[in-house]
Amino acid sequence: MKATKSLLGITTGVFLLLTASNGAISNASNLTNTENKNAIQSSSEIRVAAARVNNPAPNFVAADTNGKTHRLTDFKGKVVVLEWTNHDCPFVRKHYGSGNMQKLQKELTGKGAVWISIISSAPGMQGYVSASQANELTKSRNAAPTAVILDPEGKIGKQYGARTTPHIFVIGKDGNVGYMGAIDSIASPDPADIPKADNYVRDAVNSLISGKPVANSVTQPYGCSVKYGS
Template sequence: MKRTIAVSLFAAGMAMAGGALAQAAVGQAAPAFSGTDATGKPVSLDQFKGKYVVLEWVNPECPFVKKHYDSGNMPSVQKYAADKGVVWLSVSTSADGDRAGKSAAINEWVKAKSAMPAATIMDTGGAIGKAYGARTTPHMYLIDPSGKLVYAGAIDSKPTANPADIKTSTNYVIQAIDESLAGKPVSQAVTKAYGCSVKYG
């Protein structure tokens, strides 16, 4: 009996440890969150009830992020989403540090790249990232108007840092948006995200 209890407690402990970065479950309610964007304004998922919402984990220094921004691909996907009435929220997760300095830097970067997120949330301390299990930059999620997570994973099907691969890849986010808006189930609802590791400290 004691051995069974010990094993059960160990298993529970491992589940909790893994749960800190357990990916939010597609088909289930997306984790609620609130935070502050890079301009100092409060942002919460509740603000966008009734709309599709894309979450994009971002790090301007990451080569995989640069692939999609330096080429203009991510801003064009953001515009595509916006034209469809989809809210795009970028999330910058960091363990700690100069929040004001990072906010200013990311605002400049967003402007320089002609990016179009509705907001860039400064996830200092990583609470939002941990709730979603965000592991890489980029790591993408699509939430439907009912608040259900319908896609989680990579931006596209070519897990490289080479911009030349964008043209021949399947953009999973556009695919998920189009299928959802057409009333269809997302055909590839979970894919393996690729990119630089999100730093949680």
């Protein structure tokens, strides 16, 4: 499988994400200059993904924001969604502000899937929060993840090669990665695009629950870069 190539370009007040595989362009010209600055990191900080579709998902052991320890291997036999998030990212705000992410969380966990939100923002970087702040965000947004894990050292994010917020990985009942990429097919920060987009995550989870192949197992993630530390 050939790796999808992408080119990130920055112009004043404009954030463009060009996906070479399908020519899709996301124009975030409605963002402020500060948001644009926070939305991009040096490509040298993007790590090569360790996660590979149809291969075992990298295991991790981490405590959630309520102090409960989770091991990925504990969820074998269930479909698991890993969602990289950053509440200050306009692309994340698109899905949470509209209620789309919360709806998806409730729908899929209602079908037996496990949903883990992961925050890999380093201290002092955009999106960094304490455990109590993360819990308040979950409550105030009426979000419904199974757990929220803080990853300020970026260990889990780098294990998976998480590049953007959101960036989503779906793990099948067999413990193998079944899907990795974007939440949906329209790479923009505009909530009006949500009803028009194909939701890759919903499709992947439904396929894996029913034991069917995932039609689009790898897609180009879009959003703000994960704010890893040095």
